[in-house]
Amino acid sequence: MIEKKLTTIPELENKCADIRSNLLNFIYRIGMGHLGGELSMVEMAVALYYKYLNYDVMNPCKEGRDRFILSKGHCSETLYTIFSDLGAYTQDYMVENFECLNNYKFGMHSNRKKCDQIEVSAGSLGHGLPVSVGYAMGARFRNENYRVICMIGDGEFNEGTNWEALMSAGHYQLNNLVCILDKNQLQMTGKTCDIMNIDPVDDKVRAFGWNVIDVEDGNDMSQVCAALDQLPERDCQKHAKPTFIISNTIKGKGVSFMEGNHKWHGGGIGEADLAIALADVSKMRKV
Structure with a gap:
């Protein structure tokens, strides 16, 4: 468990190596995950939980906390790994309570009724951003100054509900809402640009008032922190544009045979591949 926020880039980079290693071991032990997208989002998730979020995993219902909603819920194992590293659970406990009939607490897709640190159940794609709009509006109505940060996938951006949410957030000028697009260019069956091209994302989202x-x-x-440093102050009553971050990432980042390979969208990892993957990740660690 960490006792303070991580403030320097090398600290955060080394924490990413920790999370990747622990995540790989976790997926190996439970037998199934979505490592491609789980690995692509590590830098953004680490920056949020270890530096930018007003959030305590040991007190997940604290009043005034920032809300982080992972709409690409099939990548929840990255969050579980972070919660474990921050002291909420041991990996042994997560393995023992992963999708078991009698003591199910952690699932392939996050469930807010089971895991206390999960704000919104996810799995059916396209729901996280609409719910986040509701959370942000709720903060305004209650006069509570917290941020609502939602992460979506680029394959998920095919879902029409995202575009309705973009229109609503722009219309209501939800200054306290942030959407992060983990744009790793791939989805389950191939390249996003071939399956359903979403570009130019920046022009389209700006047209919705973001x-x-x-x-x-x-x-x-460094680039992730530079982007998050630009987030507006927590002011739920201010009517201004919500923020949309396009995070261009690599699916399977950090593992040589997974990077840019859509076949690692989902599945387990064997012992031999695990050893190679852990060796690759160890090379990312800073002195």
């Missing part, structure tokens, strides 16, 4: 921040490399911690 402020857009484009992160050229969402797996570069």
